[in-house]
Amino acid sequence: MPTCEEPGGLNMWKTTIPSLAFECPYIYSAILAIAALHLLTLTPGDIALRAATYQYVGETVSAHRAEMNSNENSNSLNRFTTSVLLTMHAKLRTICERNTGLPYTVPVNHFMLQLGAQHLYETSEWGPEIKAYVKCYEHLAPPLQLPRPPAADHYTYLNREFPYDPLPIFVESDLSITPDRKARYLRPLTYISLIKECILTGENPSWIRHRLAIFPTRCGKEFCVLMQEEDPLSLLILARVFALLKFVDEPWWLQGTAEYEVRGLEALVPEEWKWGLEWPLEILDNSFVAVGE
Incomplete structure (x- = not known):
């Protein structure tokens, strides 16, 4: 979510990812899952929306798992994009769960999904397009320097x-x-x-x-x-x-x-x-x- 606070991130969410969704069904499903979840936070009692959320994310996970198990590397950008979207879905679910009254659960799923997305980002055989695609992440902040912290801002x-x-x-x-x-x-x-x-x-x-x-x-x-x-x-x-x-x-x-x-x-x-x-x-x-x- 912090990527939406700067131009590169805004372009990614407003243009790049929606464009990919028209070409990749499981990216489209992932976006629909997030949209349904967002609406569910506004109307937590809507059973149809809850069912839609589970359906869309289920379709996404199933297709993404099959893609990850294949030996074809040509769809690396779609794979990474889907990993990012699934991570966002897991994070946003916590917002929805606050209003359900269900017992609190440790956000392990969100952490594991984010680790998986990071692994795809760092794995060189996925190709240089991923590096360019998420370049905005690298410029959100200067790297942490040990032992001195970054210089103060205003x-x-x-x-x-x-x-x-x-x-x-x-x-x-x-x-x-x-x-x-x-x-x-x-x-x-x-x-x-x-x-x-x-x-x-x-x-x-x-x-x-x-x-x-x-x-x-x-x-x-x-x-x-x-x-x-x-x-x-x-x-x-x-x-x-x-x-x-x-x-x-x-x-x-x-x-x-x-x-x-x-x-x-x-x-x-x-x-x-x-x-x-x-x-x-x-x-x-x-x-x-x-x-x-």
Whole structure:
């Protein structure tokens, strides 16, 4: 979704993808699934729309799976486009589910689909057209540079002094966590700390949104497996990612996301780990969107 905030992304969503849909039936089905889901968020009780959403996404997944299992590489652009659309569908479903009253579920499906789309993007044998197609992603923000954060932009974030977070030190110092498992935790925690630095330096809100949006591709598949198992530490880390959205949740597709996700994760975290939720909950209570200077 952050790609719609700049010209390259707007052209992709308004022209490139609709044009592909006229040539590829399963891209067309994917767009219809998203459209039906959007309407369903407005009328959550519409049974026909709910059935249409499942039908269209089912057709898309079936055709896309068959395409991925073939040895033909000529349709790499269609494959990648469909992966992006399925990822968006999984993300937008969480907006719809907020109004259903159903129990909260960890967004593993969305994370896995985004990892799959990233894999297609990075796999060289799919051809150079994919690189050109998603070039706009690479220019949404300058790359993160270690150890120094990017230079400050002309934005400030109200009440942006972060409270002390004991979780990173706990993970680093806990001898009961195996080195392999500890690496799974520290990788996303390091990325979160970099995003916090970007917020503190006043980086453009659209760049912050982009950095948070690509978190699934930065945390790694092994971390997603921990999420699927509802591992307490992984849930605490995930809560921190969603809490940071509170600083940049001005766009309609993000409003309410931080609260929904963090509160949902709070219900899943065992009582003995509740201390680890104090930081994200405090962020929810004391964060505000960015304002230009």
